[in-house]
Amino acid sequence: MISQEKIVEIRNRASIVEVVSDYVTLKKAGRNYMGLCPFHAEKTPSFTVSEDKGIYHCFGCQTGGSVFHFLMQYDQLTFPEAVERVAKRYGIIVERSDRHLNSDGSEREVLYRINERAAANYQKLLFRYPDGEKALEYLNSRGVDEATARKFMLGYAPQGGSGMINLLRQEKIPLQDAVRLGLIGQRGPQEFYEKFFARVIFPIVSPAGKIVGFGGRVLDQRLPKYLNSSETPLFHKGATLYGLYQAKDGIRKSDRVVLVEGYLDVIALSQHDISYAVATLGTALTVDHARVLSRYTKNIIALFDGDDAGQKAAARSFEVFVEAGLLGRAAFLPKGDDPDTFVRRHGKAGIETVLDGAVPLADYFFSWLEGRFGKSLEGKSQIAGEVAKNRCAGLSRWRVRLVATLAALWRQWRRTGIVTTSRSGRWWA
Known part of the structure; x- marks a missing residue:
């Protein structure tokens, strides 16, 4: 646990205005600073930061707190993680003993370490295991080069398993924790099995850089095409976006984000220098997804296939954006294309032309209704x-x-x- 004295030292040495300015454009307003709240949609600034008091407060959504609470809310960090983030920024050395962590922090840290160990093992099997060549050939056929595979920490789970169970036992990690994370399943008191096998592995990373779950793309066509981690203490599918960790700097720099459906869509776009793409893990867009994106930019473009299913998805997404208090835009690919195939054929210029032609979802929704009724x-x-x-x-x-x-x-x-x-x-x- 980090001592209370050290926490006070870090808070006193930190400038909350400097930290918040990394995420929000602030303007001087008397003794304080003001900007648009990153936690809800608004046009008139109601988000205030006080350097003197070391706090922030939004008069619109009533959120507020210290510099640590801001990072916890914005980047989904635990309190110890937020303290360490601020300490690192200001060059403050923090000594922390895991045996003194509170129960919640300790539990989450253990789960994060299991995921990190699993990801490292999957990645090693992709690049060093002979059977990993099958997965590399598949990725190569999808246009994914080694640099991109490493950037997204891609891995491989062989047909016979990755050796995860033995690895955890050797490191004296309770298998029940891996069961909770959805990495392994349990048939009996001492009978465990791996959930991911014969699949390319896509680690799912939080905005703070923590591995929260995994997705697997099948190589054996007899199995379901994609498998995601189940809901866990770390992973909530309806609020998690694939690629956000890798894309967040690109989103801030370009002041826009493109929302797609699948892992390989994000990876293909990133490889073609579209560095601001994220995916909804193959599920329908949720209000939580939209609100997470609004922390980084209000300029959200949802990219859809041009078929009937894509048009219906665009109409549904409009209702989600409305509920989140946001105005999104929609862009459509030609029928038969998805972002992966389109960008590989037409390159960065082609996909940017499509994105630049995006229309307000409100206008699209109205036109869609006219076409429907x-x-x-x-x-x-x-x-x-x-x-x-x-x-x-x-x-x-x-x-x-x-x-x-x-x-x-x-x-x-x-x-x-x-x-x-x-x-x-x-x-x-």
């Missing part, structure tokens, strides 16, 4: 009902279109005699 009287009525389900203060231009549609509805109803106007100005059916 038509422009007839009945269709417009159905559109109005769908639109009324959504609430987002930032959709002013879209709201104008809605009002125009409702006005057209009223005029048509009035001409047909279905609606009349009383002297009070109310509508009567």
Whole structure:
């Protein structure tokens, strides 16, 4: 445990304005600094940082705390991790004994170490194990070179297993901890088996650089194509984005992020110098995903396949962005393409042309509804009902279109005699 005296020393020597400025653009406002809150969507700054008091506070979402709490909230760190991050920035040496950690911190650290050990073992098997050549050949066929494979810490789990169980036993690591992480399964009191085998392994890394889970892409086509870690104390699929750790600097530099579906989409884009791509681990976009991205940029582009499934996914994602209080954009690839195949064929310039043509999801959603319900009287009525389900203060231009549609509805109803106007100005059916 880090001593209380050392924690106070680190907090006193740190500049909360300097630390927060790495993530938020701050402007001087009297004795304090203000900026747009990174924890919720807003247009008027309500996020305040006080150097004198060493705290931050948002008057919009009521979050706040010390420099340590900011890093814990922004980068999903534990308290000891946040303290060590600040100490390292200011060149303060911290001595920490694992046997004195609190139970929660100790437990998480043990789980993180197991994941790190597993990732190192998988990577060794990819590059040094004879059977790993099959996985390397597969990656090569997908255009992934060795430098990129190492950047994303890719690995391999052989058909007969990676030796994980024996490795953990040799290091006296409780197998039950590996069961909790989804690395191994258990059939009986002393009967364990590996979950990942005959697969290319994709470590899933938190924004803080901690390995929280794994994905596996099958080489044996008789097995399910992809396998992800189950929900664990470290891994929550609905709030985790693949590639965010590798992309966060690129996102801040370009002030935009492109959201794709799969591991290899992110890797292919990164290899072609699109350094701001992340993936939803093959699942539908969630509100938590959107809110995590909004901490890094408000300029979010969701990249979809151009088929019917992609169009439906775009419409669904609009509703997610609305619930998160964000205005996303949508870009579409030609039918039959995904980001991986498209960027390998057309390169960086081709994919950037697609991204530069992204349209506001609000506009797309409205057009999609028109295509779905038509422009007839009945269709417009159905559109109005769908639109009324959504609430987002930032959709002013879209709201104008809605009002125009409702006005057209009223005029048509009035001409047909279905609606009349009383002297009070109310509508009567």
